[in-house]
Amino acid sequence: MTRRWLVLAAGVAAQATTSSFLYGVAFLIPELRASTGVSLAQAGLLVSAPLLGLLAALIAWGAAADRYGERVVMAAGLVGTGALLLGSLFVPGLVLLGVGLLLAGAAAASVNAASGRAVLGWFGARERGLAMGLRQTAQPIGVGIAAATLPPLADRFGFVPALALPAGLCLLTAVVVLVVVVDPPRPPRPAVTESPYRALTGRTLVRLHAASALLVGPQFVAATFAVAFLVSERGWSPVAAGRLVAVVQVAGAVGRIVAGVWSDRVGNRLGPMRVIAVVAMVTMVGWALGDAFDSWLSVVALVAVLIVSVTDNGLGFTATAELAGPFWAGRALGVQNTAQNAVAMAAAPLFGALITAFGYPLALAAGALFPLAGALLTPVQGERRLAAGVDAVEVEVRP
Structure with a gap:
């Protein structure tokens, strides 16, 4: 259609x-x-x-x-x-x-x-x-x-x-x-719609919001400090560093599409999201180690962080809407986006202070804790139980 x-x-x-x-x-x-x-x-x-x-x-x-x-x-x-x-x-x-x-x-x-x-x-x-x-x-x-x-x-x-x-x-x-734009078809709205946060989906949604917010950490650390790192630690010119970051943005956009197709193929969103979180943690550690040993591998790892750390965004949003259902999807997406933007706003000053106080290697190693915690919190089993029919809700679909 x-x-x-x-x-x-x-x-x-x-x-x-x-x-x-x-x-x-x-x-x-x-x-x-x-x-x-x-x-x-x-x-x-x-x-x-x-x-x-x-x-x-x-x-x-x-x-x-x-x-x-x-x-x-x-x-x-x-x-x-x-x-x-x-x-x-x-x-x-x-x-x-x-x-x-x-x-x-x-x-x-x-x-x-x-x-x-x-x-x-x-x-x-x-x-x-x-x-x-x-x-x-x-x-x-x-x-x-x-x-x-x-x-x-x-x-x-x-x-x-x-x-x-x-x-x-x-x-x-x-x-x-x-x-x-035409609004998608919806089932008839009941007189009273129970909040998904009060149903069995509530715990899964809260964990999903928390995991998605934590996974924003590496994304904004890399986006904020990539140019500064390449200039001060690797001796690049600002123009060359900016060009690299701009090109990598294209790869990150493609990564979001690939992650979405992957989730369609496997029939769930949060399994791929957890894998991406683990890979993001590994790339953050690689960036920290590369800089600690003054290696060109730090640049490779930085590029990997810039790409990997953005690929999970669509998965979290899709899972949120599917879990919340047709009459609460907008509010649930608002909560999801609010949590992510709160972490994004805090990331720059927090890691700026850490880098100033302890240097890039220790600050980046601390940053790897964000995707690690996100991987542990991602409610893969909760999504699977709901998909099997336990208190599952479905967003409206095309006719």
């Missing part, structure tokens, strides 16, 4: 567009400092404002998607993001700019909650892994768009015109969503 692939494409476009804003503000720090004279710390606060808004609003938008449907929530959020972002560019003072960016980030959270729900709803169990893997490529696509367009726009026209680009793209994508 062509419609479901169009919905998938629209979901990817919406997620990529909001990602170009959420993660693209960081690319404008040099121009922001040059034009306004803000300190690096103040610029960092402005960069974090959209992510704080995202973190605060994910569960609420998920609840809205459960109640009102994916199409209207995605479109409203995209319009809100574009309008609030444009408005924030013309307010006086950095404080109001930060508030505008925070509110725009909160509006962008609608896409995180609803686009994954729409994609999962249109694809059957044997294709959901592939579909969610494709959808999860949206973030690196959005970051790539921002990296390619925002710095040169800022250099030529300034901070405001540069950030107006993602704002305009959000408004344009809202129109695409309204035209293309």
Whole structure:
């Protein structure tokens, strides 16, 4: 059925567009400092404002998607993001700019909650892994768009015109969503729907959220410090280090798709997720040992971390929606995303402090504990029991 692939494409476009804003503000720090004279710390606060808004609003938008449907929530959020972002560019003072960016980030959270729900709803169990893997490529696509367009726009026209680009793209994508997206069919809604967190699925969901959050640790440690590590520890130029990281992003996006197909083939999500967690732990240890012995293997291991650490994202999201069921999937995905973003925001300052105090080898070895704990927490047996029919719930599927 062509419609479901169009919905998938629209979901990817919406997620990529909001990602170009959420993660693209960081690319404008040099121009922001040059034009306004803000300190690096103040610029960092402005960069974090959209992510704080995202973190605060994910569960609420998920609840809205459960109640009102994916199409209207995605479109409203995209319009809100574009309008609030444009408005924030013309307010006086950095404080109001930060508030505008925070509110725009909160509006962008609608896409995180609803686009994954729409994609999962249109694809059957044997294709959901592939579909969610494709959808999860949206973030690196959005970051790539921002990296390619925002710095040169800022250099030529300034901070405001540069950030107006993602704002305009959000408004344009809202129109695409309204035209293309159709909410997936759902079974009749009962008068009372029990929370999956109170049913037998609750323990499995909580463990899944915790494991997925822990597995974000290596991803953001590598993404945050890869360039700095290659420059300071291996003597690379910043340009060469940046190019390597950009190329590896493509491999990471492909890895998400491969992991999704793998989960479809084996008939479960969390078995592959645990394997990926173990491999992520091994690559983190390899990175630490390579640096401790001043070996070129540290670069190979770093590349492996950058690729492996992102491949589990779609598996956790797919399993969350399948376990939560059609009337709670949006909220459960909001909880999942909130936990992951909380760890992501904490990872950079935490490991920055560890690297400063103890050096890369010990800090990276400590980072390997995150995927180890994630592997131990991944509820593989819980998913298998529920799949066998014990209190199992199913997300809506295409007709």
